[in-house]
Amino acid sequence: GAVVSQHPSWVICKSGTSVKIECRSLDFQATTMFWYRQFPKQSLMLMATSNEGSKATYEQGVEKDKFLINHASLTLSTLTVTSAHPEDSSFYICSARDHRKTGNTEAFFGQGTRLTVV
Amino acid sequence: AQKITQTQPGMFVQEKEAVTLDCTYDTSDPSYGLFWYKQPSSGEMIFLIYQGSYDQQNATEGRYSLNFQKARKSANLVISASQLGDSAMYFCAMRPHLGSASKIIFGSGTRLSIRP
Numbered sequence: 001g002a003v004v005s006q007h008p009s010w011v012i013c014k015s016g017t018s019v020k021i022e023c024r025s026l027d028f029q030a031t032t033m034f035w036y037r038q039f040p041k042q043s044l045m046l047m048a049t050s051n052e053g054s055k056a057t058y059e060q061g062v063e064k065d066k067f068l069i070n071h072a073s074l075t076l077s078t079l080t081v082t083s084a085h086p087e088d089s090s091f092y093i094c095s096a097r098d099h100r101k102t103g104n105t106e107a108f109f110g111q112g113t114r115l116t117v118v
Numbered sequence: 119a120q121k122i123t124q125t126q127p128g129m130f131v132q133e134k135e136a137v138t139l140d141c142t143y144d145t146s147d148p149s150y151g152l153f154w155y156k157q158p159s160s161g162e163m164i165f166l167i168y169q170g171s172y173d174q175q176n177a178t179e180g181r182y183s184l185n186f187q188k189a190r191k192s193a194n195l196v197i198s199a200s201q202l203g204d205s206a207m208y209f210c211a212m213r214p215h216l217g218s219a220s221k222i223i224f225g226s227g228t229r230l231s232i233r234p
């Protein structure tokens with residue numbers, strides 16, 4: 001199946017700093033990628049939809065100035081957590097679909113990034 | 119409103135037995151897809167099986183089968199001959215619209231534990 005690579009897999013940062021997480025589709029192109037957040041023992045909550053060449057679409061309640069998304073190419077989307085605080089500590093995971101495929105095919109997920117803000 | 123409901127927060131099953139994980143959904147869209155993902159402790163999301171709303175037959179993938187009952191809006195996952203490696207979180211998910219930009223929404227998950 002298609003491969004989505006997410007980097008880094010884990011990161012520890014100090015409060016007030018910014019952290020960038022990358023999501024790459026390795027063997028397909030994705031005009032759209034999705035960023036999710038998952039707290040311990042909870043489900044995945046969609047944060048935003050990343051659109052290649054245009055602004056991201058954020059879900060209700062997600063601060064777009066806090067979570068900056070850039071989708072500069074068909075294979076790369078980045079999520080930057082700005083001015084991180086301990087409450088931003090979470091598991092962040094991205095997904096992407098092959099835009100050439102029609103129909104309701106599966107989404108492929110990255111390995112996830114465990115962010116800890118100290 | 120679109121919603122996925124998984125009513126079993128946790129389940130314990132004896133190795134080699136079959137197990138059914140429940141999932142119900144709600145959507146007003148005529149076309150949608152239903153998914154099951156497995157999430158082991160490492161955190162990765164592993165795609166298991168897909169069912170389209172217009173598919174006439176229930177989907178099967180090896181030991182996984184999806185019991186799709188459209189009128190009841192349920193999409194239960196059946197795992198046959200469970201193995202110790204099946205212990206993980208399982209998420210039912212739905213994509214309400216067609217198209218690459220349509221987003222997947224997830225249920226709350228079921229933690230499956232297989233006893234040796």
